[in-house]
Amino acid sequence: MKPDLKFRFLTDTTTHTLRIRREFAAGRALVWDCYTKSELLEKWFAPTPLVTKTTHMDFSEGGYWHYAMVDPEGTHYWGRMDYRAIEPVDRYSSVDSFTDETGTPNPDMPSADWDVTFEDAEIGTLVSTTVQYASAEDLQKVIDMGMEAGLASALENLDALLATLDSKGSAQ
Amino acid sequence: MGNQQTELDAIFHALGEPTRRAVVQRLVRGEASVSELASPFDMGLPAFMKHLGVLEAAGLITSTKTGRTRICRIQPATLSAAESWFEDQRIFWQARYKQLDDLLVALGGKNDET
Numbered sequence: 305m306k307p308d309l310k311f312r313f314l315t316d317t318t319t320h321t322l323r324i325r326r327e328f329a330a331g332r333a334l335v336w337d338c339y340t341k342s343e344l345l346e347k348w349f350a351p352t353p354l355v356t357k358t359t360h361m362d363f364s365e366g367g368y369w370h371y372a373m374v375d376p377e378g379t380h381y382w383g384r385m386d387y388r389a390i391e392p393v394d395r396y397s398s399v400d401s402f403t404d405e406t407g408t409p410n411p412d413m414p415s416a417d418w419d420v421t422f423e424d425a426e427i428g429t430l431v432s433t434t435v436q437y438a439s440a441e442d443l444q445k446v447i448d449m450g451m452e453a454g455l456a457s458a459l460e461n462l463d464a465l466l467a468t469l470d471s472k473g474s475a476q
Numbered sequence: 477m478g479n480q481q482t483e484l485d486a487i488f489h490a491l492g493e494p495t496r497r498a499v500v501q502r503l504v505r506g507e508a509s510v511s512e513l514a515s516p517f518d519m520g521l522p523a524f525m526k527h528l529g530v531l532e533a534a535g536l537i538t539s540t541k542t543g544r545t546r547i548c549r550i551q552p553a554t555l556s557a558a559e560s561w562f563e564d565q566r567i568f569w570q571a572r573y574k575q576l577d578d579l580l581v582a583l584g585g586k587n588d589e590t
Contacts, residue, residue, distance in 0.1 A: 309573075309577070311570060311573065313565070313566040313569060313570075315562045315565075317488055317491045317492055317497075318491075318492055318493075318494070318497075322562075322565060324569050326569075326573050328573075328576065328577065328580055329577070329580065329581075330580040330583075330584060334580060334583055334584070335576075335580065337583075338576055338579055338580065338583075344579065344583075347575065347579045348572060348573075348575035348576040348578075348579050349572065350572070351568055351571030351572045351574075351575065352571065352575070440488040440489060440492050441488075443488060444488050447561045
């Protein structure tokens with residue numbers, strides 16, 4: 305039987321925050337690894353047709369992950385996740401920012417504070433993610449950026465893709 | 477692009493306040509008069525009209541005057557500009573997590589073999 309993974313996606317424009325909750329059918333240690341080891345992160349962080357590429361990874365407080373999401377045309381969307389506080393297998397907080405290929409943050413683009421928690425759940429692990437921008441203006445900038453980068457159009461075919469993934473998922 | 481930017485800025489400003497958000501939520505269910513909209517709130521009419529002005533300037537609502545009554549309506553096209561981004565984000569995270577499911581299955585299988 306396919307487990308109920310309880311995906312929840314909430315947006316709050318008052319606090320410029322996205323809240324995402326999702327359960328995974330695996331133990332906390334394994335899910336934690338998928339979030340904190342770049343060779344595993346690369347396999348899921350960017351949804352198809354985008355792929356993730358790592359140039360630097362140091363998962364420690366004060367360390368960072370420098371990555372790119374690459375679209376089928378080869379355009380690189382560079383980003384950087386700076387790790388602030390880490391409590392292994394329970395939670396971590398980080399700052400996600402737009403950078404160039406050298407890893408230098410783009411001063412014109414807002415960063416977001418991430419808070420990710422991992423809890424035991426009936427089917428395995430519940431992951432709760434909060435992505436918070438500093439202001440409504442910051443959130444609006446990111447929205448413009450997303451539209452400009454054509455990310456929205458790149459995701460247009462996702463419904464078909466999701467259907468494929470769904471049938472794959474139920475086959476197990 | 478420039479217009480889009482101004483528009484979204486105004487939308488987020490307009491929706492970043494509880495009274496205005498409540499008005500939008502009410503109008504999504506259908507048109508209403510100003511007095512009807514104002515009645516749940518403990519505030520003077522001038523202050524409430526200011527909120528309506530912000531929503532109107534952002535293009536989220538329109539209003540028309542019939543006799544002594546002003547009727548407000550939602551402007552669905554404007555609302556969808558912000559909503560479509562959130563929808564994109566929702567799909568993005570959903571797709572990302574499907575991939576994590578697949579990865580976890582693959583890793584779990586490997587552990588069983590060892």
